[in-house]
Amino acid sequence: MARQAPAAEHDDIVESLVARMRAHGDRATPARRLLLQALADKPGHLSAEKLAAEVRARAPGVNITTIYRNLYELERLKVVDRTRPVHGPATYHLASAAHGHLACAECGTVTEIPGRLFASLASQASAQYGFVIEPHRSAVVGLCSGCRR
Amino acid sequence: MARQAPAAEHDDIVESLVARMRAHGDRATPARRLLLQALADKPGHLSAEKLAAEVRARAPGVNITTIYRNLYELERLKVVDRTRPVHGPATYHLASAAHGHLACAECGTVTEIPGRLFASLASQASAQYGFVIEPHRSAVVGLCSGCRR
DNA sequence: CTCTATGCAAATCTTTTGCACGAAC
DNA sequence: GTTCGTGCAAAAGATTTGCATAGAG
Numbered sequence: 001m002a003r004q005a006p007a008a009e010h011d012d013i014v015e016s017l018v019a020r021m022r023a024h025g026d027r028a029t030p031a032r033r034l035l036l037q038a039l040a041d042k043p044g045h046l047s048a049e050k051l052a053a054e055v056r057a058r059a060p061g062v063n064i065t066t067i068y069r070n071l072y073e074l075e076r077l078k079v080v081d082r083t084r085p086v087h088g089p090a091t092y093h094l095a096s097a098a099h100g101h102l103a104c105a106e107c108g109t110v111t112e113i114p115g116r117l118f119a120s121l122a123s124q125a126s127a128q129y130g131f132v133i134e135p136h137r138s139a140v141v142g143l144c145s146g147c148r149r
Numbered sequence: 150m151a152r153q154a155p156a157a158e159h160d161d162i163v164e165s166l167v168a169r170m171r172a173h174g175d176r177a178t179p180a181r182r183l184l185l186q187a188l189a190d191k192p193g194h195l196s197a198e199k200l201a202a203e204v205r206a207r208a209p210g211v212n213i214t215t216i217y218r219n220l221y222e223l224e225r226l227k228v229v230d231r232t233r234p235v236h237g238p239a240t241y242h243l244a245s246a247a248h249g250h251l252a253c254a255e256c257g258t259v260t261e262i263p264g265r266l267f268a269s270l271a272s273q274a275s276a277q278y279g280f281v282i283e284p285h286r287s288a289v290v291g292l293c294s295g296c297r298r
Numbered sequence: 299c300t301c302t303a304t305g306c307a308a309a310t311c312t313t314t315t316g317c318a319c320g321a322a323c
Numbered sequence: 324g325t326t327c328g329t330g331c332a333a334a335a336g337a338t339t340t341g342c343a344t345a346g347a348g
Contacts, residue, residue, distance in 0.1 A: 027322050027327060048313080063330050068313065070328090084233045086286075089312060102280045111278060120269035121289065129260060130294030131251045137235075140270065141286040145279030176302060176347050197337080212305050217338065219303090238337055 010040035013094075017079055024077055031055065031062050035070050036079075045083060045091035045101075045110045081136045085110060100135030106147035110139065159189035162243075166228055173226060180204065180211050184219050185228075194232060194240035194250075194259050230285045234259060249284035255296035259288065 014036045018028050026032075038046070038054035046054070052067045071092050074080040081095045086105045098115030118135040125131040163185045167177050175181075187195070187203035195203075201216045220241050223229040230244045235254045247264030267284040274280045 025327090029322075029328065031329075061330080064312095065314085065331080066329055072314095082235075084235070086231075086233070102274055102278060102282065104280075105283065105286060111280065113274065113278065117270055117273045118289075121266055124266045125251055125262065125289070125291070129251060129262065130297065131253075131260065131291055132297055133251065133289050133291035134254065135289075137254060137290040138288065140267075140274070140282050140284075140289065142274070142280055142282035148279065148281055174302090178303060178347070180304075210305080213337095214306080214339080215304055221339095 010037060013040045017094075020079060021073075021077065026073065030059060031066050032070055034058055034062070035067060035074075039080060039092065039094050042093075045085075045093045047089040047091055049089065051092065083110065083137065083139050085139060086141060095136060098136060101139040102144070103139040103141050104144035104147055105141050106143055109144055111144065159186060162189045166243075169228060170222075170226065175222065179208060180215050181219055183207055183211070184216060184223075188229060188241065188243050191242075194234075194242050196238040196240055198238065200241065232259065232286065232288050234288060235290060244285055247285060250288040251293070252288040252290050253293035253296055254290050255292055258293055260293065 014033055017036050017040075018033060021032065022028055034055040035051060038051050042054065048064065048067050048071060051071070052062065052064045055062045055067065071080060071082070075082050075092075078095055080092050082090050082092050083101055083103075084090050085103050085108055087108060091110065099112045100115055100118050102111040102113055103109070104111075115135045118133060118138075122133050122135075125133050163182060166185050166189075167182060170181065171177055183204040184200060187200050191203065197213065197216050197220060200220070201211065201213045204211045204216065220229060220231070224231050224241075227244055229241050231239050231241050232250055232252075233239050234252050234257055236257060240259065248261045249264055249267050251260040251262055252258075253260075264284045267282060267287075271282050271284075274282050
């Protein structure tokens with residue numbers, strides 16, 4: 001339902017995130033709302049440049065610098081996750097449910113997988129190295145089913 | 150033993166890798182030998198710039214471009230692995246025994262761990278997504294024991 | 299001698315920073 | 324009215340590319 005209004009569906013998500021920012025003393029600006037909306041609307045992992053394009057579709061004046069500065073702040077607040085693919089610019093997405101990433105070295109595609117697949121690795125890394133892994137920030141490199149052969 | 154001649158210890162490794170390159174039609178140049186030697190001598194994960202410094206210690210004229218071009222070729226031949234840390238330039242190291250990486254998001258340290266810790270994740274990624282992971286090319290992000298608290 | 303590898307300079311791509319002005323509270 | 328956010332320009336950092344020449348086979 002509401003197939004014609006995909007953006008509106010995420011208004012509540014955006015507002016709750018704006019509230020979260022304000023709780024940290026950050027102000028609620030149009031550019032921020034639009035950035036959060038772009039992150040909420042687009043399921044995939046987007047680069048700063050792509051996100052800027054999304055924001056500009058509604059507010060043409062927004063500079064890429066603003067996008068970077070807000071992404072940096074959002075990352076600090078753990079609202080968004082930043083992942084670096086094998087090649088090209090870093091990608092960003094809302095820090096949703098626990099999950100990890102499979103990044104294809106060949107085609108660059110990033111696939112989300114449930115965080116529980118990291119359970120075994122997580123317990124061993126913790127026990128043997130005192131290292132606490134954060135799957136949502138990690139990209140495990142390899143070859144996807146399409147590029148495998 | 151041979152504590153005073155750490156570089157010489159790896160001469161055979163370097164030569165076998167040079168041979169491997171020649172088998173692919175690549176020529177054996179001084180810059181390449183020195184790059185491979187730097188990779189063999191230094192256990193850690195080094196950036197192109199650091200590797201250039203190592204090479205220049207013995208051959209001052211070598212350009213960073215040459216380093217990048219050779220690293221690209223070595224990566225293609227699967228002689229070296231390339232990993233992208235959370236921040237900063239990509240790092241390179243010899244593709245030795247199967248292993249993975251734990252990259253601390255706080256201090257940037259990269260820790261090598263045995264590839265077998267990825268066994269569970271590997272089998273599930275393969276079974277459920279047809280994705281073949283390559284732990285040696287992957288950096289699992291998190292917090293190291295020192296930065297954890 | 300032929301073809302690859304390198305040096306050098308310049309371009310490209312991604313991200314960060316300084317500064318002055320405009321907007322949120 | 325203060326303080327923070329943004330635009331613009333420029334810088335910085337990392338990597339790639341074009342071209343002429345030096346060097347390996």
